[in-house]
Amino acid sequence: MFREDHLKAIGDEERRWTEDLSKILSEVPERLPRFSTISDMEVKGLYTPKDIENLDYSRDIGFPGVYPFTRGVQASMYRGKIWTMRMFSGLGGPEETNQRFHYLLEHGETGLSIAFHYPTLMGYDSDSPMARGEIGKCGVAVDTLKDMEILLEGIPLEKVTTSMTINPPAPILLAMYIVVAEKQGVSKSQVGGTIQNDMLKEFIAQKTFMLPPQPSIRLIVDTIEYCTREVPRWNTISISGYHIREAGSTAVQELAFTLADGIAYVEAALERGLEVDYFAPRLSFFFDSHIDFFEEIAKFRAARRIWARIMKERFKAKNPRSLMLRFHTQTAGCSLSAQQPYNNVIRTAYEALAAVLGGTQSLHTNSLDEVYAIPTEEAATIALRTQQILAEETGVTNNIDPLGGSYFVETLTNRVETEALEYIQKIDDMGGMLAAIEKGYPQAEIAQAAYQYQKLIDDAKKVVVGVNKYATDHAPITTWKMDPLIERRQLKRLREVKEMRNTQRVKDHLKELRGAAEGDENLMPHIINAVREYATLQEICDVFREVFGTYTDPGMF
């Protein structure tokens, strides 16, 4: 990017500057012996063209909307369309959550994001003994199509796109969504949205698992195959680094493990016989935006460049959409503090800014009280307003990739890329992500990083304001409380649905599903048939558990 003679002159000037600086520092030393990112990556005080002398603008940075997409996936980015403001919501029963959806949409939210309660996430109905104490607590309870109908009441599904954070039972919730849309008169080809559907990161980090890895992958490929054919506007998977980071990984690990998961899914779909350019355009990603501002921006930029090159060079994809890494971002829950909770508004705002400067396609901003409970309406509103101020007041959306060309940000982008590629190579050498997970490799790397980080905080080598510095008492805040009636209402509705449905038809469809699961047919059409007859989530999951077996946590620490 720079002329040889200019670089030489800059090198000479830099040496002189360094000498002058060391004289100053001998009298007034720097504040810290070593400056580093939150992932403990060392950072110099100053970067110059010398640091990026090997960078080739057209090859490595290029233009937005153009390979390798370092500057963004769309040509016009936020000048064309602001990112989708998608607040992750789910509380109590479908009624309460539906109300929250309407509230958020009325206040300017532009897409939905459903948080399900734990029994749904793990494939249990609300009346299961496994659900005791968990109903509606950490998301919305969905047992049958009936709940989904209530949840989406009055939401125009041909207009609003919906993201569902659901993993082991992802095909079931997708099936319910399709049937509800159908009942609203909206066809499969019109609905848009995303299912998280990323089981590899569950084994690695988030740990909502049900089936062993192999059949989990089969179900994922079933949804990819089905949606690519029948639900063309659906993002079939959201390959997620968020949970990896929240479990304590570094930024590089988050990126590397996520992309390695992506590679595993592409390979699985190819193995099924699908054409890469047929399914790859609907793969999407999900990252964390942590508190270390520049490291995160570098991570997002590196993510796009690495994925574009992997898809082009390794998988020979030709469709530009197959090469684009489109991603959702959530600000870092793990960066928030229970102490002085109002500070969380500020943290979230900086993290949201990093996500936007990193070129995110959609964003969830955490509420200040999420370190205690599900957000109250008031706290969720502040979080949404944080995005709106960013989008419409600060001016950061006027320009595309404003930090592109920064000596520091480009250097950091290169470094995150290089280190992530080293991890990906290591995982390839182990035989791919499935093999690495079986060895416990990513799990152990994350646990180690989490422990190291905790020790840095405990020793106050990394500052968390209000926790290990400037700690003061704070008045308790009001948090969301679930009405115990919600649990009873949920159980009552489930009983009623079981009484009113056509039991024989449910049985027949479950039997057909079992037959298909034992063979190698795509399961999606059978799941849709079963949910349409109000088969419960657990009834379907029980078929899977019986046919495929279950996975239990190895309990390593």
Place this chain on the structure above:
Amino acid sequence: MSPERKIRIMVAKPGLNGHDRGAKIIARGFRDAGFEVIYTGLHQTPEQIVAAAIEEDVDSIGLSSLAGAHDYLFPRVVELLKEKGADDIVVFGGGIIPEEDISKLRDAGIKEVFTPGTSIGDTVNWVRRNIKPRK
């Protein structure tokens, strides 16, 4: 006189919630502090936790919950320990727990509740002060 045996702690994850970052960090912290640590792994019912704690003859159980089910799951562990005549096993807990729930948990027999931001060192010191190897 034989030297006092090490404190044996079970770190347990009751319920369906899979967030195990805190549980794993605290298990490592306890091990590095010289305690004997048994980690149950995820998705344990209160019944499973109590049976394992008795089987492993632990002095204490540390429960971790980050998904709001602590108000049922934590007291249920204490209740089951009582039923089995093992209520000399000290139960404490931590996680995403609203401040107003803490006194309720204490009343239900949870000896201490640690919220986000607690250091490993503070937890270890609390254990040293409050938990003695059982006879």
